[in-house]
Amino acid sequence: MSTVKYILFDAANTLIHKPSLWHNYSNVLKKEGYNFPIQELKNKHKILSEFIKFPDVTSQEFYSEFNKELLRALGIVETPELLDHIFNACKYLPWEVFDDVMQLTNFKNFDLGVLSNFNASLRCLLKEKLPEINFKHIIISEEEGVSKPNIEFFERAVQKIGLKPNEILYIGDSLKLDIIPALQLGFKVKLIDRDGTYLMSKYRIETLEHCIQNNTCE
Structure with a gap:
């Protein structure tokens, strides 16, 4: 069995996120008379994100279509x-780092990299x-x-890193975008699932501390 020599991360919702998004989204719905638990918003958003691909550069038009589908998943008939x-409540929100990501400085045995759909x-x-x-x-x-x-995106990562796929661990938050294509190429994988959307996945980790505490990700 090959030993992991390199850890490659997704970025959005793996290393960084927009924590104020859920509070703002929930407040808009409350003003319309809909009181949803934030966990339900997160789970519905996550599942919908597996079917609707986010572009590298988003727009109001994209978010209107995405939010239309999210509202329908919540049982709400959208209005313009x-x-x-x-959109106005959720645009231009700041990116922040997940708390457990700050501990990546404790990794001593691996090179680290990022492979992300981003601009x-x-x-x-x-x-x-x-x-x-x-x-x-x-x-x-x-x-x-x-x-x-x-x-092909994962193949380019392999070329740039210069290791065999099975010497690379890929950590991401999406089955469709991260885990499945990485497995197809032969990467080792972990599915970061801080909100408990994929409780039965054999690839699931709840926190990056799962790897960090033992300085291993086998």
């Missing part, structure tokens, strides 16, 4: 006004939010012209 209220601003964002962590490679879909779940 409601869609506008949600070119990701490098500056990671440098700002995680200045202590040295990512050897940051591979971004907008720059490569190919994105997950296209297996």
Whole structure:
């Protein structure tokens, strides 16, 4: 069995997230008379994200279509006004780092990298939010012209890293975008699932501390 030599991470909702999104979204719905637990919003959003691919650069048009489907999944008939209220409440929210990500500085045995469907601003964002962590490679879909779940995106990562796929561990939050194509290429994988959406997945970890505490991700 090959030993992991390199850990490759997804970015959005694996390393970074927008924590104020759920509070803002919930408040808009409450004003319309809908009181949903934030956990339900997160779970419905996660499942819907497995079917609707986010573009590298999002727009109001994209979010209106996405939120229309999310509202319907919650049993709400959308209106143009409601869609506008949600967009205005949730646009331009700051990215923050998950608490457990700060402990990646404790990894001693692995090189670290990022493979993400994102725009070119990701490098500056990671440098700002995680200045202590040295990512050897940051591979971004907008720059490569190919994105997950296209297996070519993962193949390019293998070429840049210079290791065999089974010497690389890929950690992401999406079955469709991260886990399935990484498995197809031969990566080792972990599904980061902090909100308990995929409780029965054999690849699931609840926190990055699962790896960090033992300095191993086998």
